[in-house]
Amino acid sequence: MTDATLPIDDAAEPAASRKWLVYGGRVALALALLAGWEYGARALGPLFFAPPLATAERVWTLAVSGQMFADIAATLRVAVAGFAIAGVAGVLLPFLLRRSPRATEAVEPTVMFTMGIPKYALAPWLILWFGIGDMPKLVVVALVVFYIVFITTFAGIRGVDRRLISMARVLGARERTISREIIWTSLLPFFFTGLKIAFPRAVSATIVGEFLVSTQGVGRYIEGARQVSDTTGVFAGVLIALALVLIINALVNAIEAWALRWRPVEREMEL
Amino acid sequence: MTALLEIRKLGKRFPARHGREPSPWVIQDLSFSVAEGELLTIVGPSGAGKSTLLNIIAQTDTASAGEIIVDGVPVTTRDPRALKPGIDRRIGYVTQDDNLLPWRSTLDNVLFALEVQDRLDDTGRARAQALIEAVGLAGFERYYPHELSGGMRKRTALIRTLVYDPPVILMDEPFAAVDAQTRTQLQADLLRLWEMGRKTIVFVTHDITEAIALGDRALVLSKQPSRIAAEHIIPIPRPRNVKDIFALPGFAATYEKIRADVQ
Secondary structure, eight states, X not given: OOTTTHHHHHHHHHHHHHXXXXXXXXXXXXXHHHHHHHHHHHHHOTTTSOOHHHHHHHHHHHHHHTHHHHHHHHHHHHHHHHHHHHHHHHHHHHHHHTTOHHXXXXXXXXXXXXXXXXXXGGHHHHHHHHTTSSHHHHHHHHHHHHHHHHHHHHHHHHTSOHHHHHXXXXXXXXXXXXXXXXXXXXXXXXXXXXXXXXXXXXXXXXXXXXXXXXXXXXXXXXXXXXXXXXXXXXXXXXXXXXXXXXXXXXXXXHHHHHHTTTSOOGGXXXX | OOEXXXXXXXXXXXXXXXXXXXXXXXXXEXXXXXXXXXXXXXXOOTTXXXXXXXXXXXXXXXXXXXXXXXXXXXXXXXXXXXXXXXXXXXXXXXXXXXXXXXXXXHHHHHHHHXXXXXXXSHHHHHHHHHHHHHTTOTTOTTOOGGGSOHHHHHHHHHHHHHTTOOSEEEEESTXXXXXXXXXXXXXXXXXXXXXXXXXXXXXXXXXXXXHHHHOSEEEEEXXXXXXXXXXXXXXXXXXXXXXXXXXXXXXXXXXXXXXXXOO
């Protein structure tokens, strides 16, 4: 064994055992949650608390019949479209404001003020305007997402190391290059944090929207089940929504890891 | 010798904050000139406005009085928005912090300069590679800044400026944050590179030994408001061996003279 390989071997051993400890902990926590769920169902009865097994069966039935995928597609269509529109706007606006402190001072208070509007409460009014199609839901989702992306992007821009910008200017970089290379890359960690907060909310907003107006979607299914006191159906719908958010979060995490691969890995930054 | 860079009666005070008196003059009545191919060092105590002076020359900050003339053309402005940092790539600036882009590897950090200037071609790549080898960074081209030592990062920052070959290079205590041995090595590297191309360099430091080891001429800055307090021609012939600079004839006497002028 050469000297160069020594520290790597040393580090590999505890890291691997620590990893299994983490996985073990996760499984134990999941089992405890399941046990609590089962206990709740037995103590309160299936009308108030659907048992895990029945819920799983229902999810399976929905999956086999294909209804689950149709509902997911309907929900995702609205959530992703609203998310995309608001995401682009929430990133572009801070970039446009970046070069002008005066415009920022003028626009920012208004943005922060309108953030206080309860978006879900707008839904009935939006239905009046846009009818009962996807549009009112889209607007609610976009409003929910926009503020999160706007605020995290702005925080990211403010956190950019001014010295890097100054360095690039001395080298003769154009403002467009500085925006793309230095500001955008510096704020990626903020941007991904924003995405991870905003996406579950986009899905939630879509589902709430579907309670009010929809012919399809996970929210439609939950609301339909509630109306006939089908608690198992409600639980199955919530479970599907949860899985949806989990899968998409995993996807965002993977993209983040790839986009930020230049950063020191977390193992090296242990607190 | 013609003056490539001339500073005339430069003054700087920072704008008053709301409700306060305007700040005192940081720099006042400061004049000097640098000839083409000269390595000028400027020594001054901490807080003498050394960085401010270089920021003004590099046009990342405005002057409050006086003029800066590059190649016979005045380039001074009082309007912060009219500043032209690096004045069309003619003034390179190696700052105290290396300011490497953490998401770019060593090679890509060096190429960044050429990239933003739309000058990234095979000649540029070859030049970058040659400089990387000249400062002993070969083999570290694909490393990210956080994987490099302090000295390696300084070298990367240095050749990022050398790679696009600006006629004037400003250096703001670039070797201050590394250990003494690495610093001597970096000084030797700088002198070797300089003797290859004979660029015009203004090198600011608080270290008298460094000012003597590197410079053709050393200027001494006074305390604030900062002016040129003294000028010393360095009598030590080149090429100099930086590691044995103390032993070279003329060093001790020059050191004593400069130290007497540094307050």
